[in-house]
Amino acid sequence: MTQQFKANNNLYRFLPIISFALVLILWSLVSFNNPNLIPSLLDIWNRFTLLLVEPLSGATLTGHIWASLLRVLIAFVLVIFIGIALGVLFGWYFTFNSLVYPVFEILRFIPPIAWIPLVILWLGIGEAPKIAIVFIGSITPVVMNTYAGIKNIDKLIIDAGRVLGADRRQLLFEVAIPASIPQIIAGIKTALSGGWMCVVAAEMIVARQGVGFLIVRGQESGDTALIIVCMITIGVVNSLLSLLLNKIEKVSTPWRI
């Protein structure tokens, strides 16, 4: 029985490695038989190292990543301020909520990508439209989570604050907002991965730099290796961003398990 268990455990440890190996072998087989359609793993690696040193459209791979990240970053500063403020207003002030929330509710169902044509008409094709798209794409989760966080606060905490003599302003800034930080951070997490997707989409439609631009360039020149390098890059950056936010979450809400 124990031996059986041990054998199983060993099997489970190696299974992920086996599955990766299978994928790589399968890939190599397919690319060996259709070299024009699917580049080999070596080709992809070579494309990647080439892109690291040789600029394409004025920037190396790191330059393009930085261009995209900068857009997300700028939009995010705005999203965090405006989004949290809106969410707090929705959650705390009855009149503001009843007046403005219905409009927000109508707009929030329009996917951010559907804003791209209109935003390009408004802001042209410079940096501003991409930042605006990221802003639109990432503000909804921040507002919704802040709103839900404030609304669902344990009544007990509010009452306790009141009993201890807090005024309304103190209740908001010293009780309600701190209590909803976990929810707000969860919203920011969703928003960041949404924002990263939006920047890629916006760059795919109009841009001269950024990973979204790079991937479309790959498509236009039939450079499949470049496309795959970009896809992997986009995935890796996305994972790193969520790792970073997980860290921030742990540091900023140490009382949560």
Added chain:
Amino acid sequence: MIGKNRRTKIILGIIGIISFLLIWQFVVDFEIVSSRTLASPIEVYQAFVVKLSEKAPDGATLGQHTLASLKLALTGFVVAIIVGVPLGLVMGYYKFADKLIMPIFELLRPIPAIAWIPLTILLLGIGFEAKVFLIFLSAFVPCVINSYLGIKLTDPTLINVSKTFGASDWDIFTKICIPSSSNMVFSGVTISLSNAWTTLVAAEMLASTRGLGYMIQLGRTFIRPDIIIVGMLTIGAIGAVIAYGLGMIQDKVAPWREEE
């Protein structure tokens, strides 16, 4: 008291929406924003009525575009459910499948469906299959993840009780784990559908000859903000109907679920 509060809320809401529309109308009327880049609500309404029967300038009426988009989104969505939910359930219950498939899945998951568009176009072209594949990709992930988590979160007490009463492995899987995960599965499906709808717009904007995404993209080319806004509102309205519809179905199917 609550009734009165509710009435105030509704009245204020209507005032809010009306003032939003009025401000929008004024902004266009007084040329604060050029009418070449923003259409007023009245123009949008007129464009909507015209678009219902008129094919110009993008080759199809609003109804035809909507139908094309819905057909695409639903096909990709249904395939994603058929493949994704069973896969997630099996991965959640059988460790072998979990260890074999999960690593690859985790590797592919961070790549948004939009980033798959160029490769898909090169390999599959810009036809129906290509777009269904993209929508499938975006809808597939939440189906798998939620089904997987649903199984993993099954109350161990339930499993132990059924083991004590001599249930087989298969019985536990089908009669305990799957029913208890149904809520998670359902919310996964809900997320899938809204993902599918977003990806659809992107796919149609980059590669299509029909559909709502194509319509707004052409609206930009022709500098017709009224058509763009009609398209955006249609996309939003259908998204909202889908979201509320699924919410209602969920209440019917799983009425025991806890209110959030």
